[in-house]
Amino acid sequence: MAQVVEQLTAPGAGDDASFDVLVVGGGVNGCGVARDAAGRGLRVALVEQDDLASWTSSASTKLIHGGLRYLEYYEFRLVREALQERERLLAIAPHIIQPLRFVLPHEPGLRPAWLIRAGLFIYDHLGGRSSLPRARGVRLRESPDGAPLQARFDRGFTYYDGAVDDSRLVILNAIDAAERGARIWTGVRLTAAARRGDVWEAQLARADGTGFSVRARSLVNAAGPWVASVLREAIGVAGPEQLRLVKGSHIAVPALYEGDHAYIFQNGDGRIVFAIPWRSGLTMIGTTDEPFSGDPSHVAISPGEIAYLCACVSEYFKQPVRPQDVVASFSGVRPLYDDAATNASAVTRDYVLAVDGAPDAPPVLSVFGGKITTYRRLAEHALEKLAPWLPQVGAPWTGAAPLPGGDLGAAAPGEDRLAAFIHRQQARYAFARPAMVARMARAYGTRMDLILAGCAAMTDLGESFGADLHAAEVDYLVAREWARTTDDILWRRTRLGLAMPEEGRARLKAYLEGVR
Template sequence: MQSPFDILVVGGGINGAGIARDAVGRGLSVLLVEQDDLAAHTSSWSTKLIHGGLRYLEYYEFRLVREALLERERLLEMAPHIIRPLRFVLPHDVSVRPAWLVRLGLFFYDHLASRKRLPGCERVNLAKDKRGAPLKPITKVGFEYSDCAVDDSRLVVLNALDAKERGADIEVGTRLESARREGDLWVATLVDAGGERREVKTRILVNAAGPWVADVLNHRLSLNTSKGVRLVKGSHIVVPRLYPGTQAYILQNPDKRIVFAIPYQDDLTLIGTTDVPYTGAPQDVSISDDETDYLISSINHWFQREISKDDIVWDYSGVRPLFDDGSINASAVTRDYVFDIDAPKGQAPLLSVFGGKLTTYRKLAEHVMRDLAPHLPRLAPAWTADAPLPGGDIADGDVAAYADKLLKDKPFIGRDRALRLARTYGTRAEMIVGTATKVEDLGRDFGAGLTAAELTYLKIEEWARTGRDVLWRRTKLGLKLPKEAEQEIDAFLKGA
């Protein structure tokens, strides 16, 4: 392992993985350390959208929305296997926002950035259109616009995988215990999952620790910063499919917040999110009864089919580490990202990342490299805008056609498995099925088509160490398999 590195990235969420990928692709030596698993926290507990952020227009975040809209199209081209277009129906509630304001917002949404693949907004008569059928007859006026759905944790893993294949060292289960400056180098003490300590040297330290960004600064680096991080909890519930069709719904609430209802995993509906100030430990976050009631109430206000707590098949919560701009309302705290660069003359630089969102991670990484360029005299140009993520090199981005081809080549895998593999791994699915000529060649089936061959791939290529890594981050098969499957996968991974 090379030392000193050019850059040590602390944090294996979307920002850290994106920065590592960008940096190594510019010819830098990169080490990324993550104390848990890739996407173990905030980056896997999102609303699972690649979107411009329609409601951010109300807070005049035009730069952020424009950047996000541009990135939405780029990411769709880079990773069509894990990102898909989605139409959102917005039933209008005149008591929350006037119709002219909604129309103005959608006009900006359509025109702040160019669109190549996603259709623009349209007005919908909810009383006559089938898209209004699942809703209560509260309003006839609705609008529909485009955004994208994403497998959030896989987006993180694919960035880390690409970084690794370009030469970065990616270490999960490795914690930054401390770091100190020695002239123009950082000397970092790392602790691995087995408790072993070692020191590495790096020219630049990037703190992308998400909810732990302030902890890294104050406790592991013994530094103080004028920048603040504000933790905001977002919670979601998942219920059996609420309505037919492929459209999602964006629901306005009396408090002027919105709640999404999104088709999820073919037979489920994802509902979220909340915005609640949070002061606890990020790893201990969980949904509260009040949040559950809030989400249920929003759904029951708008939908013909009402739900209760008994319908919930899964819930999750995440902590968003937002830059503290002094806003009183948690929903109004900026989702934009802010960098804090500490680079005393003649000493090793430190860059800390505050805030950010899934949609803008790639651009955030470019901005990190731009701001670090004065300390990297031989830095190569930006390159990630047109580079597909692993598995994303699917002809015309047509995942269904690729799944059909996979099934034709390997008919024994079955249609359901072919489509799941295509949606999860894209063209990397071929590394899983390999030279198999019959289903038995894939090894034991742990349920829902998850085979020993897939688990071996996940362990070797994607850092999966536990059943939870596999069932809730590399895939979402935890929604389909019994609880005991997690222990069986644990045992397999330990012995594989």
């Protein structure tokens, strides 16, 4: 299996270096475009200077949602599209995206109850038919939902959105793109590109400093926070100036409540903050919105952001949250399209696709803004814009095609598909701990069989590194998912970083060095 990724990540001098689409950036938008284009019969290559989902796409609030708060800014088109995409993604990726119930306590001094009720009614109906339950009111003092909240909260509301493993969403799009013929090159960056007649001549560099060139009929600049610098410095095109970098940070603390539901809290500054169950018995709290300048690869949470998030949730939970309670944090930089809003929280999360090109000159399409929920539709729009230069492009297809591992099979009426699949897999692999099988089902779906098939005992999985991670899974991630380092595996492929002991991390590092 290792040869599969070697073929994709290390192009040789004799390889065909001509493509219809060269995508720059291995986040959710870039991998989504690569998947869509490859499935339409186009020759596709994607370059990512680090690992897939290294930056913004693995630092989200891990939600597939319409964006309830965007209704206040009259972003009805964005919310409608996001709600429609929420429904599609729940159907095509049921292993990594599951329904999540939110509890919204009513704070009388902020938004009035009638306004919240009206917003939730619109939210329930704006996207059309939904498989998720409708919003409803709840008396918090009489409900388990109110148990962790301060006694002053009596009235509240519940509604549903989706929870997602954001980095795995990126990886699955890359896998599908590769299996449809795309070349996925990680640890490779675009250093320069120039128009040569009707194609781009692109210079690429590997992490070891060696370089190679490819030709492409079109470029897609999905470099996220680096989108403007790629345009100016590598491509030499004067792109739009309307790029606004906004930092969003999250913290994790020991679990603040029991249950698998989430909370959404209104803050006095008009923003909202989520509290969401997370891995390893933690509650994730986020997010912030702060203007950012500097190198996006050196983003980190500030003490002020930690204090802000702690203070916000402490206004609602009985148990105060203090900065010293924080056991983990992560931050990302959102490359938003600047609509001149004075408040970073009010900057639109809609996307803008800017095309530079002429009928006789190859185009470069740059992605500004966007949110993880709408990545698939963004990819469709990108291919629509490139169609005049790619007349052989096929029809849209990703709306109903399961992402790799998402073909979980049917379930009994009223039974959740993922729960039914996990039950079947736990019976099939009875030698393994049920919790391990459930984790793998949620990460790989049906493709967990590529790791476990043929195994009859835990010893068949090879060396154990801790946290139920074994050599067989690591081998799969190296061979099929472009994993190269311990961080690739523990933070972006398995999410076992917090559970893995230091001794196991050291042995994993040594094992990976031996594999390479």
